[in-house]
Amino acid sequence: MSTEESIGERLRSARLARRLSLRGVAQQLGVSASLISQVETGKTRPSVATLYALASHLDVSLDELLGLGAVERPGGAATPVSSSVQRSSDNPVIEMENGVRWERLAMQPGGAADPVLVSYAPGASSSIEGKLMQHRGQEYGYVLEGTITLQLEFDTFELHPGDSFHFDSERPHIVSNRGDVEAKGVWFIVGRGSAGSVLGAHEAGQAQRSSESGTDALHRSIGA
Template sequence: MDDRIGPALREARVRQKRTLRGVALATGLSASLLSQVETGKSQPSVSTLYTLVSHLGLSLDELLGLDVGGRAPAASEPDVLETTIQRAADNPVLDMDNGVRWERLAVDDPRSVEPLLVTYQPGASSSADGGLMRHAGREHAYLLDGELTLRFESADHVLRAGDSVSFRSDRPHLYVNHTSAPARGVWFVVGRTGSGRPRERIAGPPAELLRLLDGARPVTSDER
């Protein structure tokens, strides 16, 4: 499923008639990094992926190429009561830079909640450069195995198996696994792409300036 990340991001950018340069200026990411992610030459970190999907207004299911109802047909067994059973082997998977894996769990309405089984390998971090990230919504997490450090602006919190946490995701934060064993937990991100509410845009130049910059030069072949 990770092969879907680059094409999905590129498709969303092209559909919105944005250039690599314009998206780079708006998100603070380099155009070369964006190009490498879109062409599959590089996997994004968690923070890079959240920055891009928030800026382009994508849900996790759209990124995974799932249908609008949030179910992968081969992975679900709905009954008359609309119960969704998703087998472990059918979890849609996103493998990201630095040893972080997301597995999308069963959900009926992905517009309101994004349920994830998350694994951080030893040394893995949600940001390649150690910078704090932020995105819309509220984050709820329960650690199943291992140990994970959650960093906010001025404090570190060590989470161990059985610990849970809840916080507003627009608060700058970072996850790091400082141990020699994988850390695995269940995450629920609520309201990141909620229906009827504006999607968060990463701070950057005003939209009118971005449109002018996007039209300031011809679009090159790798930006189409």
Template sequence: MVTTYIPKAEVPTVATTAESKERSATEASRLAVGTRIRSARTERGTSLRELARRLGVSAGHISQVERGMVAPSISLLYSIASELSLSMDTLFGEDRTGPGEYEGIEKSPGEERFITRSAERRKIDLDTGVRWELLTPTPHEVVDFREIVYAPGGGSSKPGEFIRHSGREYGLVLEGVLHVQLEFEDFMLGPGDSIAFDSRVPHRLWNENDKTSARAVWCTYSEPVDS
């Protein structure tokens, strides 16, 4: 007698379902940011090649960012915002579209002007294992107020590469250990530790842990940009 083995269909676990949702959210975030960049570029009459030339990167790379095929680096995002005269929080998108968009969230009248519920946060996923989550309910704020999550091994830029831009930054570490390099000085911040520095100083922030994420609340003050 020959017995035929018929494998059972795999049932998605809670973990795989959560991973799938996270992946979909990341892809949607990447596409939304790319669409906003392309919209701002075309509104200003700047060609893809011209923007790429100003930024010192290939037109193909900018095209991939605009189509949501790749996530931009933090330094590229700042450079794009500067070249197109955009405030950073504009890249997160306009105001939330209204009640009912996020299932299970009860909202009181007028709340959208002042409060951001955790499930409503607008997010940007960057190419070096960093996620920005906007904590303000409306864009165009003078202060960029975000929660930043550094995935295991993630950082603001690759080792040996630094970021500098206008403004001043204030950060508070919530979880994990965050390493900070300001020019030639290295610092290590744990939960409850905070830092403040001029954003024009070359800097890099990263999470050395290869198993757990690091989380921090970050505020960046910069002069208002007309968009």
């Protein structure tokens, strides 16, 4: 089974466990039911924005998406798999639409931060549709290679190797690579939810509705 199929199956299982329909989730997130179906069956890779929205709405953590479970300890207690050192060849990877790649770095399972090595191919963007995204938490980043373009509401910044950033993730934002070489950086997303989850389902619905209204207003203002 491919990575896309595995992630899609986990999203589908989470949706069914919550007794949510494709149409209902699609309506809540403002996307088509066919797109969610294609993601669940591994026929298409989601954009960063779509993956965030689905994981948030279904209350699925990054480790759960990657299938990183727990091991059984003596006495029957299940403990998350953990190691102080993680080799690059062991980095769990999520390949997303339009040339965006996430590699989950070493972390304490269930911790407050998601450390990710991100790669953006030339022309890649966190949202294929060009819509700005919002979610709970704080984002920190450090650019390693290439040039990253970060748009925060009405402000746009070009970030080069050695540059760093921080912002409240509830601010409408989009990340892209407008250059002609691959761009890489290390991102830390902090405080996206308890027990490593992106958001609780109820909070995700509220955040998504806020995102849609706020982003639409912003797009009307800037003529996007």
